[in-house]
Amino acid sequence: MSHIPFNRAYVTGRETRYIHDAVANAHISSDGAYSTRCRQWLIENTGARDCLLVHSCTAALEMSAMLLDVGPGDEVIMPSFTFVSTANAFVLRGARPVFVDVDPETFNLDPERVDRAINRRTKAIVPVHYAGVGCDMDALAAVAAPRGIAIVEDAAQGVCATRDGRPLGTFGALATLSFHETKNVTCGEGGALLINDPALTERSEILREKGTNRSRFFRGQVDKYTWVDVGSSYAMSDLAAAFLWAQLEDAATITSMRLDIWERYHAAFEPLEQAAGVRRPIVPDGCMHNAHMYYLLLPDIGARRHFISALAARDINAVFHYVPLHSSPAGLKYGRSDGGLPVTDDVARRLVRLPLWAGMSDEQVDRVIETVLEVAPALRARRSPAVAPRH
Numbered sequence: 001m002s003h004i005p006f007n008r009a010y011v012t013g014r015e016t017r018y019i020h021d022a023v024a025n026a027h028i029s030s031d032g033a034y035s036t037r038c039r040q041w042l043i044e045n046t047g048a049r050d051c052l053l054v055h056s057c058t059a060a061l062e063m064s065a066m067l068l069d070v071g072p073g074d075e076v077i078m079p080s081f082t083f084v085s086t087a088n089a090f091v092l093r094g095a096r097p098v099f100v101d102v103d104p105e106t107f108n109l110d111p112e113r114v115d116r117a118i119n120r121r122t123k124a125i126v127p128v129h130y131a132g133v134g135c136d137m138d139a140l141a142a143v144a145a146p147r148g149i150a151i152v153e154d155a156a157q158g159v160c161a162t163r164d165g166r167p168l169g170t171f172g173a174l175a176t177l178s179f180h181e182t183k184n185v186t187c188g189e190g191g192a193l194l195i196n197d198p199a200l201t202e203r204s205e206i207l208r209e210k211g212t213n214r215s216r217f218f219r220g221q222v223d224k225y226t227w228v229d230v231g232s233s234y235a236m237s238d239l240a241a242a243f244l245w246a247q248l249e250d251a252a253t254i255t256s257m258r259l260d261i262w263e264r265y266h267a268a269f270e271p272l273e274q275a276a277g278v279r280r281p282i283v284p285d286g287c288m289h290n291a292h293m294y295y296l297l298l299p300d301i302g303a304r305r306h307f308i309s310a311l312a313a314r315d316i317n318a319v320f321h322y323v324p325l326h327s328s329p330a331g332l333k334y335g336r337s338d339g340g341l342p343v344t345d346d347v348a349r350r351l352v353r354l355p356l357w358a359g360m361s362d363e364q365v366d367r368v369i370e371t372v373l374e375v376a377p378a379l380r381a382r383r384s385p386a387v388a389p390r391h
Contacts, residue, residue, distance in 0.1 A: 001314070001315050002366050003291075003317070004317060004360075004367065004368060005056075005313045005354050006087075006317040006318065006354075006355050007355070007357050008177070009181050009186050009188075009357075010186075010247070010250075010254055010257075010359050012246045012247065012250045014175040014246040015088060015152040015247075018242035018243065018246050019239055019242045019243060020225055021220070021305065022238045023033055024240075024243040024270065025155055026066065027080075029234030029235075029237055030053070030236060030237060031130065031238070032236065032241065034238050034241035034245045035241040036243050037239050037245050038192075038244050039051050039053055041248045042177075042192055042194070042248075042252070044165070045160075045251075046053075046167040046170055047166070047167055047260075048194035049195055049196050049198055050194075050195040050198075050201050051192055051193065052192065052193045052204055052205070053192055053235065053236040054190070054192060054193055054208065054234045054235060054236055055189060055190060055191065055234060055235065055236050055237075055240070056086065056178070056180070056189055056190065056191045057154075057178035057191035058085040058089065059193075059241055060176035060177070060191045060192060060234075060236060061088075061089035061090075061154065061176050062089045062092060062232075062234070063193055063204060063207050063208065064176060064193065065089045065090045066093065066356040067174060067200050067207065067312070068123060068124055068150050068152070068173075070090055070093045070095045070123050071094050071095065072093075072094035072095070073091075073095075073121060074090075074095040074096070074121055074123035074124075075093075075095060075097075075119070075122050075123060076090040076094045076095050076096070076123055076125070077100055077122060077124070077125045078097055078099065078125070078126040078128070078154075079093070079100065079102050079107075079127075079130075079344070079346060080100075080102075080325045080331070080337070080341055081102055081103075081107050081321075081344045081348060082128045082129075082130075082154065082322060082325065082329075083322065084325065084330070086325075087153050087331065088313075089248050089332075090126075091330075091334045091335075092214070095123065096121075096335055096336060097180075097323060097331070097334065097336075097339055098117050098122075098333065098335065098336055099324075099326040099331065099337045099338075099344075100114055100117045100337075100338045101113050101342065101343050101344055102341075102343050104151055104343045104347075105282040105284070106133050106284060107131075107347055108134075109125075109128070109135055109292075111139035111142075111143055112155075112254075113264075113338065114143055114144045115340075116338065117295060118147060118149065119279045120266055122149055123149070124149060124385050125140060125149055125152075126144070126152045127151070127157050127234050128156075128277065129138055129154070129155055129156065129157060129158040129161065129163075129168050130157065130332075131157060131201065131281065131289065131293045131295065132157045132158050132159075132161040132184075132289045132290040132292035132293075133161070133281075133283055133284070133287050133289045133302075134158070134162065134289075135219075136284075137153075137171040137172075138164070138174035140170065140171075141298065150172070151172035151173060152172050152173065152174045152175065153171060153174070153175035153176070154370065155168045155169040155175050155177055155180035155289075156176060156183070157178070157183065157292045157293075158177070158290065158292075159177055159178055159179075159183065159185055159251070159290060160184065160223035161288060161289050161290040162171070162247055162258035162285045162287070162293075163331045165286075170196060170295075171195070173195075173196055173198075174193065174194065174197070175194040175196070176194070177191055177194065178187040178191050178193070179191060179247075183292070184258060184290055184292055184373050185244070185247040185248060185251050185360065186244070186247060186252055186292075186342075187236075187240040187241070187244035188205060190236050190240050190241075190244055191311065193208075193214040201228065206228060206235045207229065207230065207231040207232070208235055209235070210231045210232060210233055211224045211227050211228065211230050211231030212226060212227055213230075218295040219222075227340070236246075240267060244330060247364050249383075255290050255291065257359070258291035258356060258358050259291040259383070261291065261294070261319055261356050261365055261382060262291035262294050262356065263288075263323045264296070264365055265294045265354065265365075265369065266280060266281070268369045268372075268373065269296065269372065272296075272371075272373070274373075275377055276377045276379055278296050278297065278298045278376055279296065279299055279300070280296065281294065292321070293356060294353070294354050294355045294356045295352060296352055296354070296372075296376075297347065297350045298351075298376075300349065300350060301349040301350065301381055303350075303379040304320065304349070304350055305352075306378075306379065307327060307375055308320070308352060309377040310360045311371055311372075312369075314367075314371050316368055317355060318353060318354050318355065319350075319352070320353070321353060323339065323348065324344050324348050326341055327345070349390075354372070
């Protein structure tokens with residue numbers, strides 16, 4: 001029986017050829033021909049005003065904190081159910097993350113909880129589009145805009161997904177994307193900063209170029225470049241961009257393949273919601289997700305532990321997800337929670353992610369489905385608390 005990994009990066013077959021081409025062009029650092037193609041694709045396919053390729057989504061988040069002049073005494077509202085970079089980027093500038101609870105259906109920021117958490121120190125709100133399912137950006141904008149609070153979208157999981165017909169990453173002043181190996185389109189390590197507020201465009205170039213006006217120099221706008229601001233080395237190399245370009249060319253195909261697998265899972269596991277006390281993902285009206293992941297909510301942490309072990313015994317790699325930041329050592333040290341976070345705590349104990357990657361064979365998908373349908377009903381006998389209702 002062959003092993004079914006949780007994730008396997010999709011390869012189009014053109015990546016190596018494009019990398020060789022970048023080497024032959026004698027431009028393997030940032031902003032070469034492939035970087036230009038990727039940047040233009042992202043602008044055209046998201047509708048963002050501008051875009052900068054960076055070496056990671058973490059870098060894009062750090063740049064966002066700098067662009068908003070976040071500093072000591074400021075607070076930044078975000079979910080606790082997210083990757084550490086969401087918080088780290090702002091902690092590095094001296095700000096305090098304020099963790100609020102998430103919506104029980106999507107695990108995205110709860111706008112009502114965000115509204116209650118805002119105070120005079122609030123500098124920004126950072127919604128995370130969990131699993132490529134868009135946050136309620138209209139509700140968040142209604143909370144933030146009257147108070148002059150900036151929104152930075154953490155759209156690390158959101159490439160090729162939309163909310164109310166708009167691509168994720170185009171609602172906030174800034175947005176960040178990830179092209180890590182675990183994402184739908186990848187270059188191993190990589191990211192992008194989407195800039196929707198034109199007032200931030202010029203400074204974003206400077207921060208990305210180590211605090212220099214080097215970009216203006218290469219455009220012939222100044223006769224030399226010099227150090228003009230804070231910054232760091234955030235740019236993506238053209239070698240990475242060459243790999244990424246092959247992926248972006250096939251982004252629609254990759255998304256379609258993933259959605260097919262997601263839909264097969266979703267249809268197959270419907271009976272489990274009644275028979276086994278297992279909850280499937282909920283995608284609100286107006287959201288077109290990108291099948292970044294397929295997860296199940298199991299009855300409790302013991303059931304999840306049993307479930308993961310049972311799949312592992314059959315050579316299928318299923319995994320849990322984030323340990324909530326608000327209860328982590330660094331979260332307790334650098335952040336604060338706005339009241340209790342019962343939904344976050346509950347979801348973190350019960351959520352399990354199934355293998356899903358472009359290129360999975362029908363046989364592999366069938367095996368995952370058959371194994372889950374075999375294992376999951378036994379969980380109800382262990383314990384069957386109420387699960388969040390479907391609407």
